[in-house]
Amino acid sequence: MAQRRGMEVSIAVSExxxxxxxxxxxxxxITPQTHIVEHLSxxxxxxxxxxxxxxxxxxHSALSAAVGAAAVGARAYTATSSQGLALMHEIMFIAxxxxxxxxxxxxxxxxxxxxxxWNDLSDIMAERDTGxxxxxxxxxxxxxxxxxxxxxxxxxxxxxxxxxxxLDGFILSHVxxxxxxxxxxxxxxxxxxxxxxxxxxxxxxxxxxxxGSPDVYMEVKKQLEEALIGSxxxxxxxxxxxxxxxxxxxxxxxxxxxxxxxxxxxxxxxxTETAMMAVDALREKGQKVGLIHLRLWRPFPFKExxxxxxxxxxxxxxxxxxxxxxxxxxxxxxxxxxxxxxxDRPYVAAFIAGLxxxxxxxxIFTEMVEKANRYARKKKEMRYEMIGVREK
Amino acid sequence: xxxxxxxxxxxxxxxxxxxxxxxxxxHRACQGCGEVLALRMVAKAIGSPxxxxxxxxxMEIISSPYPQTAWAVPWIHVAFENAAAxxxxxxxxxxxxxAKGRIPEKKITVVAFAGDGGTADIGLQSLSGALERGxxxxxxxxxxxxxxxxxxxxSSSTPFGAMxxxxxxxKITAGQTTWKKNLPAIAAAHNIPYVAxxxxxxxxxxxxxxxxxxxxxxxxxLHVYSPCPTGWRHGTDLAIEVSRLVVETNIFPxxxxxxxxxxxxxxxxxxxxxxxxxQQRRFSHLTPDLIQIIQKRVDAEYERLLKLEGMTAKAESxxxxxxxxxxx
Amino acid sequence: xxxxxxxxxWKEVPxxxxxxxxxxxxxxxxxxxxxxxxxxxxxxxxxxxxxxxxFCPDMAYGHREDGYFDWNPDYCKGCGICxxxxxxxxxxxxxxxx
Numbered sequence: 001m002a003q004r005r006g007m008e009v010s011i012a013v014s015e016x017x018x019x020x021x022x023x024x025x026x027x028x029x030i031t032p033q034t035h036i037v038e039h040l041s042x043x044x045x046x047x048x049x050x051x052x053x054x055x056x057x058x059x060h061s062a063l064s065a066a067v068g069a070a071a072v073g074a075r076a077y078t079a080t081s082s083q084g085l086a087l088m089h090e091i092m093f094i095a096x097x098x099x100x101x102x103x104x105x106x107x108x109x110x111x112x113x114x115x116x117x118w119n120d121l122s123d124i125m126a127e128r129d130t131g132x133x134x135x136x137x138x139x140x141x142x143x144x145x146x147x148x149x150x151x152x153x154x155x156x157x158x159x160x161x162x163x164x165x166x167l168d169g170f171i172l173s174h175v176x177x178x179x180x181x182x183x184x185x186x187x188x189x190x191x192x193x194x195x196x197x198x199x200x201x202x203x204x205x206x207x208x209x210x211x212g213s214p215d216v217y218m219e220v221k222k223q224l225e226e227a228l229i230g231s232x233x234x235x236x237x238x239x240x241x242x243x244x245x246x247x248x249x250x251x252x253x254x255x256x257x258x259x260x261x262x263x264x265x266x267x268x269x270x271x272t273e274t275a276m277m278a279v280d281a282l283r284e285k286g287q288k289v290g291l292i293h294l295r296l297w298r299p300f301p302f303k304e305x306x307x308x309x310x311x312x313x314x315x316x317x318x319x320x321x322x323x324x325x326x327x328x329x330x331x332x333x334x335x336x337x338x339x340x341x342x343x344d345r346p347y348v349a350a351f352i353a354g355l356x357x358x359x360x361x362x363x364i365f366t367e368m369v370e371k372a373n374r375y376a377r378k379k380k381e382m383r384y385e386m387i388g389v390r391e392k
Numbered sequence: 393x394x395x396x397x398x399x400x401x402x403x404x405x406x407x408x409x410x411x412x413x414x415x416x417x418x419h420r421a422c423q424g425c426g427e428v429l430a431l432r433m434v435a436k437a438i439g440s441p442x443x444x445x446x447x448x449x450x451m452e453i454i455s456s457p458y459p460q461t462a463w464a465v466p467w468i469h470v471a472f473e474n475a476a477a478x479x480x481x482x483x484x485x486x487x488x489x490x491a492k493g494r495i496p497e498k499k500i501t502v503v504a505f506a507g508d509g510g511t512a513d514i515g516l517q518s519l520s521g522a523l524e525r526g527x528x529x530x531x532x533x534x535x536x537x538x539x540x541x542x543x544x545x546x547s548s549s550t551p552f553g554a555m556x557x558x559x560x561x562x563k564i565t566a567g568q569t570t571w572k573k574n575l576p577a578i579a580a581a582h583n584i585p586y587v588a589x590x591x592x593x594x595x596x597x598x599x600x601x602x603x604x605x606x607x608x609x610x611x612x613x614l615h616v617y618s619p620c621p622t623g624w625r626h627g628t629d630l631a632i633e634v635s636r637l638v639v640e641t642n643i644f645p646x647x648x649x650x651x652x653x654x655x656x657x658x659x660x661x662x663x664x665x666x667x668x669x670x671q672q673r674r675f676s677h678l679t680p681d682l683i684q685i686i687q688k689r690v691d692a693e694y695e696r697l698l699k700l701e702g703m704t705a706k707a708e709s710x711x712x713x714x715x716x717x718x719x720x
Numbered sequence: 721x722x723x724x725x726x727x728x729x730w731k732e733v734p735x736x737x738x739x740x741x742x743x744x745x746x747x748x749x750x751x752x753x754x755x756x757x758x759x760x761x762x763x764x765x766x767x768x769x770x771x772x773x774x775f776c777p778d779m780a781y782g783h784r785e786d787g788y789f790d791w792n793p794d795y796c797k798g799c800g801i802c803x804x805x806x807x808x809x810x811x812x813x814x815x816x817x818x
Binding site for chain 1: 440441442443445446452453456457458459461463464465466467468469470471473474477478479480481482483484485486487488489491492494495500517518520521524525
């Protein structure tokens with residue numbers, strides 16, 4: 001019987017990696033991911049986790065070593081944040097392009113400059129186009145569950161893509177949350193031993209990472225695209241299996257009090273739970289407000305998104321990253337582009353808030369809802385608005 | 393201890409050279425390419441079973457033009473600067489899978505190949521990391537002394553005075569203005585069990601060193617001189633000739649560093665460096681003064697190598713190596 | 721049988737652009753690259769030392785039962801290393817005859 005106990009989320013994630021029976025961990029420390037790699041290091045040193053821990057000399061090498069390990073058929077894991085993820089950027093495309101399953105935890109932290117160790121989503125948003133499956137946890141339990149699911153999704157023969165599980169730096173990674181850790185037997189039933197489709201094997205030599213001319217490049221990208229889009233079906237199956245085995249179910253787009261809601265907040269990551277409190281307070285006052293949050297970012301769950309917003313008149317999108325000189329935030333951009341094909345669509349108020357760890361309080365969510373409603377009433381043409389920047 | 397690892401080491405002789413060709417014909421290397429020849433020799437000497445990790449560079453491009461591969465052994469190319477990091481993951485992955493009983497336990501040699509650019513410059517960090525962590529693999533730097541695949545640009549391994557497109561022979565500067573970075577010394581500074589230099593003209597020496605490198609537990613670094621007729625501007629038939637002259641002039645001395653002990657192949661009557669330089673049009677702009685500078689420095693470096701040999705011979709080493717480098 | 725061109729439909733490209741057939745480059749006859757000269761062996765002078773075989777960057781020499789080496793016109797690029805390195809001058813580079 002699984003036990004529910006208070007755990008620091010980083011530690012819980014490491015324990016999930018241990019339960020997943022990884023083979024190779026290659027990691028480089030960076031705040032606020034460090035507790036994950038430190039705990040994993042301890043587990044390996046104590047013989048509790050039968051994996052090899054490679055203390056690499058940079059994040060670029062961390063991902064490179066994970067690629068090498070996955071290429072020989074080992075279950076590989078790494079974790080990073082911010083600048084470390086940015087340093088991995090080159091290899092991100094290669095890992096997915098080579099169709100190597102692996103899992104990475106990104107503990108979301110703002111990208112320099114200025115150097116800032118606090119939470120926003122700029123690090124992962126810069127990796128949007130890398131071909132990885134991208135999931136977002138909003139609390140400690142989800143961080144654990146998504147990590148376990150990530151391996152299963154990645155290794156499915158219909159997917160064979162690396163998966164990133166995002167959790168917010170400090171505000172999730174370093175807090176103690178109630179977590180029900182599954183037991184090893186349950187996880188073993190859920191997650192079979194990794195059986196690679198392709199691996200470097202002297203008995204069956206293959207060449208990976210060939211030189212591809214214009215004659216083949218587009219076909220390879222098409223294959224990748226189809227695999228990433230197709231992974232949603234597998235993700236749904238995995239979530240169903242997980243629900244049956246562990247009693248917790250997940251959806252690509254989660255709805256909170258959306259029934260009868262005219263205005264919806266759209267969030268990602270752990271700020272969702274603060275936003276939910278704002279929704280509760282507004283509902284108390286009789287306002288028809290709800291919230292949806294994206295658990296699945298890539299592949300983008302178009303169908304589920306349209307379904308979730310079908311009753312809404314106003315959508316307040318909360319971005320925690322900036323795409324300078326453009327549409328404001330990457331999520332706002334994605335939402336508006338997705339809605340472009342629809343003739344009947346809600347008013348979208350795109351906000352950017354909480355960059356570089358700037359606190360996102362319940363009041364700010366309330367402010368965003370109020371503004372969104374006001375702008376919608378006035379039919380204001382807005383591209384986006386940055387919340388909370390000091391003007392004077 | 394490498395003496396234990398080399399217990400069963402038997403030298404190759406001309407009649408006992410392995411016939412396996414891990415690299416097959418049909419590859420797209422230039423006519424007379426010294427690097428692909430060096431690569432062929434090393435891969436042959438190490439032999440299957442092995443897994444090859446290649447950095448971006450000439451050897452990767454000419455051997456893997458989709459849908460064809462010249463590799464008859466498992467091979468992976470990831471990026472330019474991380475051959476050593478990928479090899480680290482491969483090595484650890486294989487070891488772990490064997491320890492867990494998921495693949496049969498047997499010796500599979502992990503070999504990383506990179507050029508001088510992918511080793512001395514952009515690849516130096518991942519090489520250093522892999523060497524320091526002590527992975528059981530062979531790292532081979534195929535040194536053609538410039539970024540040849542991108543069209544002959546200088547690297548930190550380009551020799552002093554050599555013309556490249558980014559160290560041109562101009563009115564103000566004449567070729568490379570810095571001395572070649574000493575990669576074997578950098579590797580040796582990591583205290584790895586085995587470091588060796590090799591030249592394809594001395595093929596038995598090269599292949600024996602590659603074989604030793606594969607047998608030794610822990611990291612082994614091979615620095616292999618690789619002539620490039622295209623970039624060095626010499627005749628397509630001269631790769632071996634040039635590989636011989638570079639050793640005969642002491643520009644590229646052959647030596648091993650076994651557990652810190654230097655073993656230098658002696659060459660007490662070196663040919664003048666000019667004989668080597670005049671073979672290649674990348675040096676044709678050199679004035680007698682510059683050639684003198686090169687001569688002096690080459691002599692000094694060789695002397696220094698001999699001193700290192702003397703110094704490390706007296707140094708305390710637990711077990712001496714069994715094999716000495718002999719003259720061919 | 722390897723396809724020399726890469727013009728396969730996207731569904732037929734192997735996973736991640738992997739090449740599954742080891743050494744299939746051998747179907748690409750680089751002997752076509754020779755334009756002017758090719759080696760010719762004088763068996764009288766040949767001492768079966770194998771230098772031509774070991775020094776060929778294109779593996780264009782093969783072992784024969786009787787210890788001599790056969791030159792492979794399909795892959796020889798005509799670089800001339802063998803002729804230069806043969807210790808007995810048993811190999812000469814002659815004009816390529818079409």
